[in-house]
Amino acid sequence: MMCVLIINVLLSLLISVSSEETCGSNEVLENCSRNCSYDNCPKDRFSDEAPCDKSGDCPPPACKCSFNYRRASNGTCIPTTDCPPFECPENEIYNPCPPSCPTDDCSNALLDVTCPILFVLSCTPSCRCIEGFYRNDGICVPYEECPQFKGQR
Secondary structure, three states, X not given: OHHHHHHHHHHHHHHHHHHXXXXXXXXXXXXXXXXXXXXXXXXXXXHHHXXXXXXXXXXXXXXXXXOOEEEOOOOOEEEHHHXXXXXXXXXXXXXXXXXXXXXXXXXXXXXXXXXXXXXXXXXXXXXXXXXXXXXXXXXXEEHHXXXXXXXXX
8 A cells, every 4th residue: 555655646746747857958847837928038028918828717827938038939948038030110119028117108107217026027028219309198208308397397
């Protein structure tokens, strides 16, 4: 009886170890793995906005890219910062890992803003306003054109 128990434990360990070994470099085995747009390198500035597919039952475990890695077009997991850049509108520039704060919104248009967040967040490649410009209704405008500063000077 004890021998059967030991064999079952060893067999389950072997199965779990062998399934983890099927993942490639910079990948982790994830239970209930869903397909999410942010698993892959973004092709444009809207790629990460699509929601994850949460329909149906929990899918079987699958290999996903590690934290702050994305799947490249060749199927390998690369650092998010190495994803190819995409086109950005006028007065914006591609940033593979922009800070979460301060945002580039006009409401944060201050000359000496510091960010109180001290922990590492997930990199989300995006277009950010170029220096001296801030986002107003989705468009990057000069600092002076932010609503709270119009007419001043």
